[in-house]
Amino acid sequence: MITTMEEKPHVPAAPRKRKIPGWAVGVLGVAGAIVLLSTTSYMTGFPQLTSSGTTQTAVRLALPILLAGLGGLWAERAGVVNIGLEGMMIMGTWGAAWAGYQWGPWAAVVAAVVFGALGGLLHAIATVTFGVNHIVSGVAINLLGAGLTKYLSTLIFLPLSNNPRQSPPVTPFDTYSAAGFADWLGELEAGQRVFISDVAGILRGLVTGVSPLTMLAILLLPLSYYLLWRTRFGLRLRSVGENPHAADSLGVKVYFHKYVAVIVSGGLAGLGGAALVLNPGQLSYLEGQTGGRGYIGLAAMIFGNWRPGGLLGGAALFGYADGLQLRSGGETVLGLVYGVVILLGVIVVWQLVRRKWFSAAAAIVVAVLLYLLYVSLDEIPSEFVSYAPHMVTLAVLAVASQRLRMPAADGLVYRRG
Amino acid sequence: MGHLRGKLLPPALAIVFSMLLCGVALVISGANPLSAFGAMVTQVGKGSTLVDIVNSTGIYYIAALAVAIGFQMNLFNIGVEGQYRVAAVIAAVVGGSIALPPGIHTLVIIVVAALAGAAWAAIPAILKVTRGVNEVISTIMMNGLAIGLSAYLIRRDVFGELRGNNIRTAEIPESGWMPGISFGGGGTMFGFIFVAIALGVGYWVMMNKTRFGFELRASGESSTAASAGGVNAKKMVLVSMLLSGAIAGLISLPELLGRDHTFSLNFTAGIGFSGIAIALLGRNHPGGIAFGALLWAFLDKSGLALDNVGVPREIVTIMQGSIVLSVVVAYEVVRRFELAAEQRRVGRELGTVGGAA
């Protein structure tokens, strides 16, 4: 998605720096995030920042974003930009509600995947077979998805729910909790001890009220990684996103792999829609329910530099910001601003050590501005809080987009010959 | 002649295809497609429908022009939606809080709206030029933020006031209105329609007769060739994005100056996305866009009649969606076909027997 203005110079690159393995980065990131949150929670006096309730809500809200992002990952790794995730997700929500109120949650999941995949198929036909610009096709699919579900809802849900914008209620999944473990964590959390209570709160949120859909989604992440990076199918799929001409010259079926990727992408986005419909707080289809989460998923994927681990980080961040606001409102989110100030402080020190004076200065300025914001406001206006992911995305892209690396042939129309 | 056929054939195919598709959908759902389409056509003559269609066409036209300016250079300003929303609320707030003589007041509101739209578009433009941030994702994010900002600005403790069940900005005094042309029971045509027409003419002149238009088209065709030809890519991104945003800022003015005089929760949303569809349908051509805007307006307004014949009127949104998707496919197919035909013609006229290209 991200194009830089300058072309890459054709000079042989310098030897690569020592590489830290991906899992280590992940562990460090998680540890860092927990330390940061617990420090912030201590300094600002908002225990909600790390409460189990917040975490639990965050997981539920991160789920659709994660699934949409995974969808984006599949498509873009095969070189197809999928702005249509939003539309496919909308189709997924409708499918989930339609099957869900009749045949239960598992049917909802299946129908959502199928509906989303149909959207993906449409995108594949337009972009791969007919070579339509990926953005154009995606926008068209978003319009079509919204229109189709509106029509179908009026046709099918209106007589049942007396509301053209809402479906009848859907049966939820049973949820599971690691009972003994969660209780023990609950005691720890209630103890209000610095750090330990924070970790306990977060963990408790993760193991309480887990639905099969959550487990499925979380399993899909390593599964996608395995399929895309550790199998022959994945190598072929990624090669199609990097250099389709090279892949074709070696007998790789470029169109086939693009089709599969985009259809899977749609299916995952549709599953994200099911995660919305089956969310315990909602349990039905609502018009406008996706609220741009397809786009946020795409942003989470870009945030994660087209890698599954990074995508998880992005989805967790966005889900967390959303969950925090839902659970405890704007003033707690303001506490998060304080956390960002601390984070920037760390970055300043790091940049100073690396003698990057300009970056350090920029970070100081931003940190000071945010701190002023923190002391001058009582809360973040609720109108803005729901758009925290949008702001974070813009900020991250502004800072890091030149370092992000998308698949080389991403968004390019491929024609054989 | 072949040239014209290449331009008219794809939209015609797309419309026919979409009508068939919707017809099939209607038959499946147990309705009679012929009576549905018939109801839509006869609706045009009823009440104020015709004037409504004209008004709506004007609004869509402005939106599609805003999108088309970006599209001309492959700049995907998905953010028209947010730009006109922000422009609308700011123009309403400013217009409702100042007192100026008639005419000047209106003019100030128009300028403020254009500036606000441009300013909102400036953020993704600057991010793209300085930081290389792709405009698609940034304008989508800006759309979200625009909803937040407009909701915040009409809070009662900010600029809003409560009127009945509705929160809105202060009403613009009559000096800031733009008069329309009344047809009595047939409704009132917005005066801003004429501004829309003028914008269309200006757009055509700019694209076809000026250096800026050349640079815009060159950038869209090949950014690398344009840059080697001395077109400053960053400047083009900035200027076209600001221009696109400024025009986007005008989208809500027909309603704001001609009917509503205030920004409220009833604000018409989604026009920016329709504008994208119409710009695609009209191939960024001022005439094509006019046709597309008219079609969209007709489907919107005549679609209301469908409820009377027992068909959910949302069928028109499916129709609109399928028209967009099939028209882009059709354009692409025709484009390939025409290029091959052109190469064949050149080959024939040069008598190339051997020698590959």
Next chain:
Amino acid sequence: MSSSTSARTDDPPAVVLTGITKRFPGVVANSDVHLTVRRGEVHALCGENGAGKSTLMKILYGMQPPDEGTIEVNGEQVRFRTPSDAIKAGIGMVHQHFMLADNLTVQENVVLGAEALHGIGQKARKRIIELSGKTGLNVDPGVLVEQLGVADRQRVEILKVLYRGAKVIILDEPTAVLVPQEVNELFDTVRGMQEQGYTFLFISHKLDEVRAIADSVTVIRRGTTVGSADPKTVSSRQLAEMMVGSELPSPETRESTVTDKVVLDVRGLKLMTPDGSRPILDDVDLVVRSGEVVGIAGVEGNGQTELVETVMGMRKAGSGTITLLDADLTKLGTLARREAGIGYVPEDRHRHGLLLTQPLWYNRILGYQTRKPTSKGIWLDTDGAKKDTERIVADFDVRTPGIDVPAAALSGGNQQKLVVGRELSGDPKLLIASHPTRGVDVGAQALIWDEIKRARAAGLAVLLISADLDELIGLSDTIKVMLRGRLVADADPNTVTPEDLGSAMTGAGATSASVQETGTAHGTAVVEEGAN
């Protein structure tokens, strides 16, 4: 396979193409082509640019189906629908434009599509290391391809072919990107593999190379095979006549027209990589005088492209000055530099020279949108543009039915003539020509050389970049060698040989009196840097 160490007549031939015809819109790329390649030989396919060599090889490799004709491999008729079919039949291809995914590792690039052989893990890695020796590749299979130099990339391409067990290997213009020394290394590899029973189809338009490596030669002209020859006895001149029906044009310039009027003066030019870690251009000083052609020699990727783009203002220099006559261009944009009198023939006419779907006259405006005759103030002058395009079409012999056809409909040579014609319009003081005759037919090549010589005689200063060392030596008054972003040596085109230039280009040091080192840069293997 050790039995077939040389061409044997009793075996069925490795490849027989009979009556191959392939049409594209507007052109017949191949018509009634016949080609027989015996097992174990190096068979050269010779023809000028645009003669249809590459199309023929794409057909043999299954990338395009022929409209007519048959293909036989080892005596059996085959029909290839995709490259996989050709690979299964034992045919491999090393493409002229490398078919590598930069962001994947060497190993991933090699095993792609052939995962069934040894998987994608350790077994594959072992096999790759085993085979690497044959190609002279000496890098870890886990290295990303983007870190490899040109010669190593080519070795990876050959490795890909070997890994699939191909016995017939198509080399499509393999020497185009190599310096003479690397060409020799490649030929050693080819001979070594030939002894082990491999058959090669060697595509080239460089006649000396063909005569050096091939066992037999087939010549293709205007899409059809016109005959074969024995490379041991045929002369380059005879081959040329078969290829183009006449002698090949020569870039040779006669007397010097160099004046002492400095036109372009570049001093201390520096350009860093976007992340600021390394210099791409390092302290470049360059002077081009009126009536002088200054040629820049260098292995691709040593900063020539960036030098041109920096002088053109398409990249922003870190430091240094650029002066044209008396005007300081350093702070100006591309358009202003063009207005100051620079004409620019870019190395890739499709990416940088033309708006392909626009008509020819619209292309005339590009780069001249602020000047007569194509514009007046902020307004375009379409009539003026059309009239001037007619002039270029006539003067530069652009073969086209009219000026309203899209640029994409023209052949490569005619597109390039249009670009050169445009860039010599408006009375430029300096012409920057990057690979001006790359991929064009000999007719266009001769015309472009003549136009450059004529403009030079009229006092134009020319900065020439070319990978074709004969062109560089023939046209230039002065040659400078570029290595790792520095101008490291000067060469005298009257005495220097391509081999001397090649040594200097790879940093092997000056081996001849006609190449003199200038800077402080020294060192050995350059291109392989980064591939430990």
